Amino acid sequence: MMLNEIVSTAVKKFGVGREQLLPVLQYVVSQEKWLSEDALLGVARAFDMSAAEVYGVASFYSFLDTKPRGDYVIRVCRTVSCDMAGKEAIMEALEKTLHISVGETTADRKFTLLETNCMGWCAEGPAMLVNDYVYTGLTPEKVVDILQGYMAGA
Amino acid sequence: MKTIKVGLGTCGVSAGAQKTYEAIKNEIELQNIQAVLKETGCNGMCYREPLVEVIDEQKNSFVYGEVTPEKAKTIMNSHVLADEPVAEWLVQSTRPSEDDTFFKKQNRIVLRNCGIIDPSSITEYVATGGYEAIQRVLKEYTPERVIDVITRSGLRGRGGGGFLSGVKWKFCRDAAGDKKYIICNADEGDPGAFMDRSTLESDPHSVLEGMMICAYAIGAEEGYIYARAEYPKAVARLKHSIREALAKGFLGKNIFGSPVNFSVKIKEGAGAFVCGEETALIASIEGKRGMPRFRPPFPANKGLWGKPTNINNVETYANVPWIIMNGPEAFAAFGTDNSKGTKVFALAGKIQRGGLAEVPMGITINEIVFDIGGGIKEGKKFKAVQMGGPSGGCIPASMGDLQIDYQQINRTGAIMGSGGLVVMDESTCMVDMAKFFLRFTQDESCGKCTFCRIGTKRMLEVLERITDGNGKEGDIELLRHLAYEIRNNTICGLGQTAPNPVLTTLKYFPEEYEAHIREKRCPAHSCSALLTYSIKADACKGCMACAKACPAEAITGEKKKAHEINTAVCIKCGKCLETCKFNAVIKN
Ligand SMILES: Cc1cc2nc3c(=O)[nH]c(=O)nc-3n(C[C@H](O)[C@H](O)[C@H](O)COP(=O)(O)O)c2cc1C
Ligand code: SF4
Ligand code: SF4
Ligand code: SF4
Ligand code: FES
Ligand code: FES
Numbered sequence: 001m002m003l004n005e006i007v008s009t010a011v012k013k014f015g016v017g018r019e020q021l022l023p024v025l026q027y028v029v030s031q032e033k034w035l036s037e038d039a040l041l042g043v044a045r046a047f048d049m050s051a052a053e054v055y056g057v058a059s060f061y062s063f064l065d066t067k068p069r070g071d072y073v074i075r076v077c078r079t080v081s082c083d084m085a086g087k088e089a090i091m092e093a094l095e096k097t098l099h100i101s102v103g104e105t106t107a108d109r110k111f112t113l114l115e116t117n118c119m120g121w122c123a124e125g126p127a128m129l130v131n132d133y134v135y136t137g138l139t140p141e142k143v144v145d146i147l148q149g150y151m152a153g154a
Numbered sequence: 155m156k157t158i159k160v161g162l163g164t165c166g167v168s169a170g171a172q173k174t175y176e177a178i179k180n181e182i183e184l185q186n187i188q189a190v191l192k193e194t195g196c197n198g199m200c201y202r203e204p205l206v207e208v209i210d211e212q213k214n215s216f217v218y219g220e221v222t223p224e225k226a227k228t229i230m231n232s233h234v235l236a237d238e239p240v241a242e243w244l245v246q247s248t249r250p251s252e253d254d255t256f257f258k259k260q261n262r263i264v265l266r267n268c269g270i271i272d273p274s275s276i277t278e279y280v281a282t283g284g285y286e287a288i289q290r291v292l293k294e295y296t297p298e299r300v301i302d303v304i305t306r307s308g309l310r311g312r313g314g315g316g317f318l319s320g321v322k323w324k325f326c327r328d329a330a331g332d333k334k335y336i337i338c339n340a341d342e343g344d345p346g347a348f349m350d351r352s353t354l355e356s357d358p359h360s361v362l363e364g365m366m367i368c369a370y371a372i373g374a375e376e377g378y379i380y381a382r383a384e385y386p387k388a389v390a391r392l393k394h395s396i397r398e399a400l401a402k403g404f405l406g407k408n409i410f411g412s413p414v415n416f417s418v419k420i421k422e423g424a425g426a427f428v429c430g431e432e433t434a435l436i437a438s439i440e441g442k443r444g445m446p447r448f449r450p451p452f453p454a455n456k457g458l459w460g461k462p463t464n465i466n467n468v469e470t471y472a473n474v475p476w477i478i479m480n481g482p483e484a485f486a487a488f489g490t491d492n493s494k495g496t497k498v499f500a501l502a503g504k505i506q507r508g509g510l511a512e513v514p515m516g517i518t519i520n521e522i523v524f525d526i527g528g529g530i531k532e533g534k535k536f537k538a539v540q541m542g543g544p545s546g547g548c549i550p551a552s553m554g555d556l557q558i559d560y561q562q563i564n565r566t567g568a569i570m571g572s573g574g575l576v577v578m579d580e581s582t583c584m585v586d587m588a589k590f591f592l593r594f595t596q597d598e599s600c601g602k603c604t605f606c607r608i609g610t611k612r613m614l615e616v617l618e619r620i621t622d623g624n625g626k627e628g629d630i631e632l633l634r635h636l637a638y639e640i641r642n643n644t645i646c647g648l649g650q651t652a653p654n655p656v657l658t659t660l661k662y663f664p665e666e667y668e669a670h671i672r673e674k675r676c677p678a679h680s681c682s683a684l685l686t687y688s689i690k691a692d693a694c695k696g697c698m699a700c701a702k703a704c705p706a707e708a709i710t711g712e713k714k715k716a717h718e719i720n721t722a723v724c725i726k727c728g729k730c731l732e733t734c735k736f737n738a739v740i741k742n
Contacts, residue, residue: 117427
C-alpha cells in the first residue's frame, strides 16, 4: 500500500477525533514500521493539527518510531531479571549475527536491533520481542536459529 | 472421555507450548483418539512451561511440566490411551510431587480460573459462576451497597498505591458530573511484574465483570482498558471477550436486561512506562503525550476529558466479583489488620521456581522465597529481594521473617508496588542493582520536572563512577542529598520514589558501597571494572584450554606449565574461569 492509502485507511477505520491520534499513528507503524516525515504530515493534515504537534506526540512514545526501522524490529529486554538471566550474551549473539549494534538497522532494512525495558516475561528471561512475537528463555544458539528463520524469509 | 488442556498464555507459547499443542492435536487425529483438547491460560508455574493437563474419566487431574512435542506423544500413548500416567513428568496430581509446595501456601482469588478455564470461552467463565456477581448486584444491590461491601472487604488498590478501593469509588460516585468514566490500568510496566498480563490472558472476563460492577457503583456507562503495547495477546483476548460479552447482551445497552448501559473500549499504549501513572494514562487516552500532571484535582473529580473518572488496576478489578459472591468478610478473613485479602506476587530473578503465586497478605518473605519459590538457584545464598520495582527497594535476607503487608513493607523503605519480587543471591552487587533501577527511571522520566530529569541523571552518574572504581569520599552523602531533593521536588510517583532503590541499598548494604568507594572492591565479585582474574600457579595443569578460550589473548604459558594472565590485556569476560576444569582461575 502507498503511504497516503495507509493514512486514509487508518483515518477511515478510527476517525479523526483527537483521541484517535494514537490509534492512527499505531496503525501506520504497524504497516510501515516507522513514521516518516511524509506520514506525520499526512496524519497532521487529516487531523487538522500542526505537524510539530503530531511529531511531539509520536516522539514521546518509544513504539512510535520516527526513525527508519527494518521489517523486523527486535527489542531485547535490558531490565534486571533478564540481565541476571544472561541478556548480555544474547545481545552479543544478535549483534554478531546481524553485524549491527543496538539502535541500528541492517543495510537491507530487514532488521532493527533495539533494547527495551521490562516486558513482563521476567520469570523466563532473557526475553525479546520481534515485531509482535515474544521469545523467552533465550540462549545465544536459539537467537541465531530464530534470526536464520527470519533471514530465510519466514 | 479424557480432557487435555494446554497452557497457551504468551509465556507458554514462547516456551514452545504451541508446538506441543499441535503435536497433541496431530496425535488425536492420527490415532483417532477420543479426547477433548482445549487451551487454557497460565497456572503460574512459569518455571515448568509448557504445561499440559490430563483430566481423566474420574475427573482426576494430572499436570505435566516441560512437555515437549515428543513428551506429548508419549503422554498421549501411555496416559490418554493406556491409562498409564507418566509419573516422572508429573508436576501436580493425586500423587505427591516435589512441586506440591508451590501451591500449598497459595489462596487463589484473582487467579481462581487461571490455567483452569479456556479464556476464549465466555461459556466456561459462566460455568464457573462467572457473571453471577454482576447479575446479583444489578438485581439486589444499590450502588451504595456495592461501595459499602467493597469498603468493608478492605480491598486496597493493587496497582501500587494501595488506596482503599471502596473509598475511591465513593469519591467518584459523589463527584458532581453528568458523565463519568472508569478505567482499567493494564499498563503493567514495573520490572519483575507480570500478574496483570497473566490475568488478562488467562481470565479476561473476571476483569470485565469487575469493571461492570464498578461502573454500576459509580454510575459510569463507559469504560476503558489501557493495555501496554508489549501485551498483544492480552489485547487480542480482551477484544475477543468484549465481542462475546456484547453478543450475549452482557455489555452494551441494558446489560443483563437491566436498565443499566455499559460499554468497554480498549486503548493500546505505545511503549512509555510513565503512562501507567493515572494522569499520564488519561492524557494518553486523550491522544496527547503521556505526561503526568499535578494532583489534585484527582481523577475521581477531574479525569478523562475533565469528567469524574475511577481508575483501578487489573488485579483490583479481578477481586471484585469474588468479593460480591463470597462476601466482604470472607475476603477480609485473609490478611492482616491493614492489608486484607490476597496478593499475587511475580517471582523472578535467582529463584528456583519463577512464576506467579497468590498468597494471603501477611505471609513472610521467607515463606514465599523458600516454601513456594523453592529457594535460590544453584544452591546459592539468598541475599535480598527487590519489591515494588523502580519505586521500591531491596529488603535484605536478614529480614526474611517480615510479614508482607502494606505497612510492614513501607517501613523497610520499599513498597508493595504491583507485587514484583526480584530475588537476588550472593553474586548480585547491590550498588549495581540500585544503578539498574535508577537507569530505568532515568530512561522513563517524562522530563517535566527538573529534579526527576537531571537529578536522577546525576545520581546515576555517581553510581556509575562507584561501580567503575572511581567513587569518591562524599559520594554517599551526595546520593542522599540528591535523593532528598528528587523526592521533594517532583510531581508524580515516578520521580518521588525513584531514589528508593538507592536509599534502601544504602540502608541495608552500606558496607558494599564503602568497599567499592574506599577499597575499590566489589564484595559480590560482580562489577567487572573492579575484578581481576588470575591463575593459581599450583593448581594450574598447563592444559592451555583457557588460553584458547580467551578472546583477548591475555593468557600465556607453555604446555604443562603454569599459565599467567596479563591483566593489562584482559577484558574480564570470565571465559577462562568457565573453561578451566581444575579451578585454577580465580576472580577477585
Ligand atoms: C510511574 C508510575 C507508573 C505506574 N504504573 C502503573 C501500572 O502499570 N499499573 C497500575 O495499575 N498502576 C500503575 N501506577 C499507579 C496508578 O497511578 C494508579 O494509582 C493505579 O492504577 C490505581 O489503581 P489501584 O487503586 O487499583 O491500584 C503507576 C504509578 C506511577 C507513578
Ligand atoms: S516526576 Fe518525573 S515522570 Fe513524573 S512528572 Fe515529573 S519528570 Fe515526569
Ligand atoms: S577474563 Fe576473559 S579476557 Fe581475561 S584472561 Fe580470562 S578469558 Fe581472557
Ligand atoms: S585451563 Fe586451568 S589448568 Fe588449564 S592452563 Fe588454564 S588455568 Fe591452567
Ligand atoms: S526483566 Fe526482562 S521481561 Fe521483565
Ligand atoms: S505461566 Fe504464564 S505467566 Fe507464568
